[in-house]
Amino acid sequence: MIGVRKFFVRRCLLIASSLFSLPAAAEMKLNLPTPAATITQEIFDLHMLTAYVATIIMVIVTAIILYALIKFRKSAGFEADLEFNHSWFGRWSWVLVPIIVLGIDFSIAGSATKTLQSVETYDDSDVTVKVIGSQWKWTYEYMDDGIKIVSNLNKNIPEDNDLYLRDVDNPLVLPVNRRIRFLHTATDVLHAWWVPEIAYKKDSIPGYINETWTVVEKEGTYRGQCAENCGTGHAFMPIVVEVVSEDKYDEWVNGQKVAMAAADAEARADKTWTLAELMDRGEKVYATNCTACHQANGEGIPNVFPGLKGSKIVMADMAAHLDMVIHGSKANPVMAAWGKQLNDLELAAVITYERNAWGNDTGETVQPSDIKSAR
Amino acid sequence: MSEVATHDDHHDHVPSGIGRWLFSTNHKDIGTMYLIFSLVMLFLGGASAMVMRMELFFPGLQIVDPDTFNNLVTNHALIMVFGVVMPAAAGMANWMIPIMIGAPDMALPRLNNLSFWLLPMAGIMLILSMVVSYLPGTGGQVNTGWTLYPPLSVQAGMGMDFVIFTIHILGISSILAAINIVTTIVNMRAPGMTWFKLPLFVWSWFFTGLLLIMIMPVLAGGVTMLLFDRHFGTAFFDAAGGGDPVLFQHLFWFFGHPEVYVLLLPSIGVLGLVIPTFSRKPLFAYKPLVWFMAMLTALGMVVWAHHQYTIGMSLGVTTYFMIGTILISIPVGMMLMSFIFTMWRGSMTFETPMLFGIAIILMFSFAGVTGVMLAVVPADLQYHDSYFVVAHFHYALIPGALFGLYAGVFYWLPKWTGHMYDEKLGKIFFWWTTIGFNVTFFPQHFSGLAGMPRRIVDYSPQFAEFNFISSVGAMAFGLSHLLFLYIIIKTIRGGEKAPDNPWEGSQIGTVGLEWNLPSPPPFHSFTTPPTIK
Amino acid sequence: MTTDDTYFIPEPSRWPIIAASGVFVLLFGFILYINNIGIGSMIGAVGILWIAYLFFGWFGAVIDENLKGDYGSQVGTSFRQGMFWFITSEVFFFLTFFGCLYYFRDITIPYLGGEGHLAKSNLLWEGFVATWPLIDLPDPTNYSPAKEAMGAGGIPLWNTIILLSSGGTITWAHWGLKKANKNQLVLGLIMTVVLGLIFFSLQAYEYFHAYSEMNLKLTSGIYGSMFYMLTGFHGLHVTIGTIMLIVITIRAMKDHFTEENHFAFEAVAWYWHFVDVVWIGLYFFVYWL
Numbered sequence A: 001m002i003g004v005r006k007f008f009v010r011r012c013l014l015i016a017s018s019l020f021s022l023p024a025a026a027e028m029k030l031n032l033p034t035p036a037a038t039i040t041q042e043i044f045d046l047h048m049l050t051a052y053v054a055t056i057i058m059v060i061v062t063a064i065i066l067y068a069l070i071k072f073r074k075s076a077g078f079e080a081d082l083e084f085n086h087s088w089f090g091r092w093s094w095v096l097v098p099i100i101v102l103g104i105d106f107s108i109a110g111s112a113t114k115t116l117q118s119v120e121t122y123d124d125s126d127v128t129v130k131v132i133g134s135q136w137k138w139t140y141e142y143m144d145d146g147i148k149i150v151s152n153l154n155k156n157i158p159e160d161n162d163l164y165l166r167d168v169d170n171p172l173v174l175p176v177n178r179r180i181r182f183l184h185t186a187t188d189v190l191h192a193w194w195v196p197e198i199a200y201k202k203d204s205i206p207g208y209i210n211e212t213w214t215v216v217e218k219e220g221t222y223r224g225q226c227a228e229n230c231g232t233g234h235a236f237m238p239i240v241v242e243v244v245s246e247d248k249y250d251e252w253v254n255g256q257k258v259a260m261a262a263a264d265a266e267a268r269a270d271k272t273w274t275l276a277e278l279m280d281r282g283e284k285v286y287a288t289n290c291t292a293c294h295q296a297n298g299e300g301i302p303n304v305f306p307g308l309k310g311s312k313i314v315m316a317d318m319a320a321h322l323d324m325v326i327h328g329s330k331a332n333p334v335m336a337a338w339g340k341q342l343n344d345l346e347l348a349a350v351i352t353y354e355r356n357a358w359g360n361d362t363g364e365t366v367q368p369s370d371i372k373s374a375r
Numbered sequence B: 001m002s003e004v005a006t007h008d009d010h011h012d013h014v015p016s017g018i019g020r021w022l023f024s025t026n027h028k029d030i031g032t033m034y035l036i037f038s039l040v041m042l043f044l045g046g047a048s049a050m051v052m053r054m055e056l057f058f059p060g061l062q063i064v065d066p067d068t069f070n071n072l073v074t075n076h077a078l079i080m081v082f083g084v085v086m087p088a089a090a091g092m093a094n095w096m097i098p099i100m101i102g103a104p105d106m107a108l109p110r111l112n113n114l115s116f117w118l119l120p121m122a123g124i125m126l127i128l129s130m131v132v133s134y135l136p137g138t139g140g141q142v143n144t145g146w147t148l149y150p151p152l153s154v155q156a157g158m159g160m161d162f163v164i165f166t167i168h169i170l171g172i173s174s175i176l177a178a179i180n181i182v183t184t185i186v187n188m189r190a191p192g193m194t195w196f197k198l199p200l201f202v203w204s205w206f207f208t209g210l211l212l213i214m215i216m217p218v219l220a221g222g223v224t225m226l227l228f229d230r231h232f233g234t235a236f237f238d239a240a241g242g243g244d245p246v247l248f249q250h251l252f253w254f255f256g257h258p259e260v261y262v263l264l265l266p267s268i269g270v271l272g273l274v275i276p277t278f279s280r281k282p283l284f285a286y287k288p289l290v291w292f293m294a295m296l297t298a299l300g301m302v303v304w305a306h307h308q309y310t311i312g313m314s315l316g317v318t319t320y321f322m323i324g325t326i327l328i329s330i331p332v333g334m335m336l337m338s339f340i341f342t343m344w345r346g347s348m349t350f351e352t353p354m355l356f357g358i359a360i361i362l363m364f365s366f367a368g369v370t371g372v373m374l375a376v377v378p379a380d381l382q383y384h385d386s387y388f389v390v391a392h393f394h395y396a397l398i399p400g401a402l403f404g405l406y407a408g409v410f411y412w413l414p415k416w417t418g419h420m421y422d423e424k425l426g427k428i429f430f431w432w433t434t435i436g437f438n439v440t441f442f443p444q445h446f447s448g449l450a451g452m453p454r455r456i457v458d459y460s461p462q463f464a465e466f467n468f469i470s471s472v473g474a475m476a477f478g479l480s481h482l483l484f485l486y487i488i489i490k491t492i493r494g495g496e497k498a499p500d501n502p503w504e505g506s507q508i509g510t511v512g513l514e515w516n517l518p519s520p521p522p523f524h525s526f527t528t529p530p531t532i533k
Numbered sequence C: 001m002t003t004d005d006t007y008f009i010p011e012p013s014r015w016p017i018i019a020a021s022g023v024f025v026l027l028f029g030f031i032l033y034i035n036n037i038g039i040g041s042m043i044g045a046v047g048i049l050w051i052a053y054l055f056f057g058w059f060g061a062v063i064d065e066n067l068k069g070d071y072g073s074q075v076g077t078s079f080r081q082g083m084f085w086f087i088t089s090e091v092f093f094f095l096t097f098f099g100c101l102y103y104f105r106d107i108t109i110p111y112l113g114g115e116g117h118l119a120k121s122n123l124l125w126e127g128f129v130a131t132w133p134l135i136d137l138p139d140p141t142n143y144s145p146a147k148e149a150m151g152a153g154g155i156p157l158w159n160t161i162i163l164l165s166s167g168g169t170i171t172w173a174h175w176g177l178k179k180a181n182k183n184q185l186v187l188g189l190i191m192t193v194v195l196g197l198i199f200f201s202l203q204a205y206e207y208f209h210a211y212s213e214m215n216l217k218l219t220s221g222i223y224g225s226m227f228y229m230l231t232g233f234h235g236l237h238v239t240i241g242t243i244m245l246i247v248i249t250i251r252a253m254k255d256h257f258t259e260e261n262h263f264a265f266e267a268v269a270w271y272w273h274f275v276d277v278v279w280i281g282l283y284f285f286v287y288w289l
């Protein structure tokens, strides 16, 4: 209890002090972040327009009310003017006011429609990235280059660091000044990919594809978060985009391609893997794909995600284990069919890992060939 | 005429004991039960909000785990919307509409009691939905938010089934109540109480009732399909079988958007009585206002997809929904204008209901203009599902619905209880809640713009300051409700006797007959049809 | 408008609270039942009995009051208007499902089939062809696809004719009632009930046929889901309507109705016509087009 109180007091002081010290207060952003792409800039301008209109309307409304409050008080001796409702204004205001409001409405709608048209322009793009949301990670597929990246929350950042919940292991890398097309979809539930500076959001819907585009004009690192409630880990699915120069981008793409080819060759290689090799790889696969639910310690979350440590399926029934991981759970769609997302080697490795980590120690190995026949 | 009297003599005794409440066919008793129910629910829904705000005090996980948090979000919204605002508005309708229009009771008194008693049943079911997930083998909590979007809601555990049937029960209750109120208004007006003599509150409930009759069945259909997808293998929301998760969103918001006007309109109706009373001047542009309410009802039915701009609709459809939504500023703007120009050249005094009235006009206008900002599609692609939306809708819901009901409570407490409430405490309560409310929700506009998504249990320190202020405000706001409770209890238990008509200006303009009755009114108000000037 | 004839306020009544708790018990049992918890079906059965008891009791009380002549014309009007709004809400309930049908046929399935700009979704469903009725699903793994779709001829056509004629017979019965011709009234009602029962049996047969021979099931993907949802809810309403018809037939035999005072008859007739109209929509949009 004392710990809690100390924690509370410390936090309060910390935040209160930052509220009152000017430089920190200046950092409290009061507006959308400064856009770094053409389309977000256009949206930003529209946002400023509507925000100004909103402010002006509020100022006018407030002014009228304040004036009335001061002037037309009984305590100030003002008698109700019962004729006012029948004055010309009383008779015609119901036409007058709507016309004025209609005018404002149309001027807002006019600029909005223009911006909407640029949002909905689907020209040819230089790079197409398929953005796939899953519980709870992002997968990026570069459609032209065959590169695939899985991006997970970086869990090693302490709570008081500004990057807490805002950093990932593998960021999305994009070139500056090139037109990029995003295709959004999901594997399980709805998600929404949102990086305010460079990309507005469209939902990722399982079985459907949505499209957005952007041309980023400034190199840099941009951060965002999943913006559609996707369950337990919704708060823990950040997005990081590195926008780099075109040369650097090409270099990066080539590096990735080489690495992919190597991994692919390895997975195909007709080789029998040792337990240690599989454990080593399996740990990585597990960390990127499975920890979100089953947790790093394999204990899961009671009543929501089963623990794999000491689980019957994992310890004994090999066929059921393969089936569960490759084809997913029949009973609970939350446990996805990983056969669609991982290759044979990765599956073999992660299953081996599960059967030997956290004191499961069955000593069994699963080979890629086993996976192939179980598919 | 004498026949009426003799017939009614037979009823004149007030039933005693618990049976008076359980088996009631009296609109005032049922209204009272509605109001008490909603007060209890306010504390339940408020308590879940308090836990949420405590969790969000600082970055990091402190009090609840992510699923519990989102379960609280779900229940908070369902309780506040269906358990607090709608029952309170229905309670006021029950209490006031018959005595305003000179009817002896509601048109269908037994049905009326059924509408009420379904609510506690739904409340129990909603609580079960939360409790059941702690039993082993029932799956996770209902972590979807009140919108219940599939596929997440198809994944959720058994609690989801309880939520689905909660909504069914609430739906039946609302439809029956709406049928009853609309029928009462159409069929039970005293001779001479013509349509354009009706107090604005009656009009507002007429349109609210129509809305409910049209939208609740659609929600019921939607959650039924959800139930079938969960248990009977249908493919409504699954692309693999040819379905579409987005369809549920269309059904939900076909209900959900008109629903916000269901929450708003009764409060607008209350303001339509409060503002003229304390301005001592008839409601400005009463007739046009009624027509604009009709326009709001119609327009409100056809703009639902502005909650779904990010789902990828075609350009034409999106543009239609955008323009439709922006146009709603016309009828709502007219309502607020009516109120402002009622005050204009009036002779105002500032009792608690009037203070709420004025604050509502200001704060709800603000909600409205942020609403119009949200309606602009490209900008909404940035705002959507961020705290900016949370700020918008609390500004709409709390001033636009809840505070309007508070105004009604203070306005009618003397009539209901026969005692004057403590004006000084009332004013303290007003300032305390209003300031608390603004401190809570104003900063959320900024955290939203800075990029904080809604429905998250934990956030990065860059949002810490705004959330800190917001949580401090929420605690203050929450505590103010203890004073509210105290005022109400104190007024019920005693205090200065209220005259039949405690407000100087309440007989100005289109008024009902409620002020001609004693405070509190007799168990059976009108034994003979009253005459209307 | 209030008239100065007798105004009726019912005595305090225990039926509403029995109704509310009955609904709770029924649904609570049902939830347990669909989650495979043993006692669920039992609780559900209690709920059904509870509700049945309720309907007998409540409507019985109303009928008694009516026969005693407690109700003035205003109560009658209230009942009629209440029924009108109730049917309005039912209309919206069915509109929901018709709206869904439209949405699937004209928006999502073409989209899944690659229609629209860039044929985006077909990236995910390679080779899927949009058709209606949808037999070949995007991914049939979790479904049991149907062999064929429902045709518009045969039973559905007969059912249309039957239901339309039942609308005629009930109107004929109403004429009888207005002329105080009890024989015509009762005969018309009995014919209506019989037609309703025939409709019901044919529909049951059709379901059986669809399940066993066409493999068209609730789990056959969106076509099956939509088909059973629409026809199922309609069938449920036919069932309720038929029960109500039987009740008023018995009441008609007992001379409960007079030329002026026959709200129950009118309510049932309106309901029956509504069910009729829904069927026409169904026949048109589900079976035919």
Ligand code: HEA
Pocket (backbone or CB within 6 Å): A057, A061, A101, A104, A105, B147, B260, B261, B263, B264, B306, B307, B325, B326, B328, B329, B332, B333, B334, B336, B364, B365, B366, B367, B368, B369, B370, B371, B372, B374, B375, B376, B380, B383, B384, B385, B389, B392, B393, B396, B397, B400, B401
């Ligand atoms: C009482 C409830 C209430 C009310 C009255 C409103 C009123 C309005 N709302 Fe709000 N809204 C909600 C409750 C409410 N809303 C809720 C609960 C949600 C979120 C639900 C969820 O996702 O969980 C929501 C979300 C929401 C969204 C979706 C945001 C998103 O998720 O991305 C949008 C978008 O268009 C919107 C718009 C509007 C508009 C245009 C109005 C209009 O009716 C406002 C009209 C009023 C005015 C405009 C002010 C007065 C007019 C003048 C002073 C005249 C001059 C004005 C102009 C010319 C602009 N609302």
Ligand code: HEA
Pocket (backbone or CB within 6 Å): B042, B043, B044, B045, B046, B047, B049, B050, B052, B053, B073, B074, B076, B077, B078, B080, B081, B085, B144, B145, B146, B147, B390, B394, B397, B398, B401, B402, B440, B454, B455, B456, B457, B474, B475, B476, B477, B478, B479, B481, B482
């Ligand atoms: C009429 C509707 C209504 C009302 C009145 C409120 C009232 C409040 N709401 Fe709510 N809210 C919604 C409707 C409403 N809300 C909806 C629809 C959502 C969206 C849900 C979703 O995303 O699905 C939402 C979501 C929502 C969120 C966003 C959650 C998220 O996205 O993660 C937050 C966060 O701050 C919040 C806070 C509050 C607070 C602090 C109050 C306060 O006004 C509450 C004040 C009242 C009390 C507190 C009374 C009780 C008093 C006591 C219990 C005494 C004890 C006091 C203390 C312990 C201090 N609400």
Ligand code: CUA
Pocket (backbone or CB within 6 Å): A133, A134, A136, A190, A191, A192, A226, A227, A228, A229, A230, A231, A233, A234, A235, A237
């Ligand atoms: Cu993914 Cu939220």
Ligand SMILES: [Cu+2]
Pocket (backbone or CB within 6 Å): B256, B257, B260, B304, B306, B307
């Ligand atoms: Cu809306």
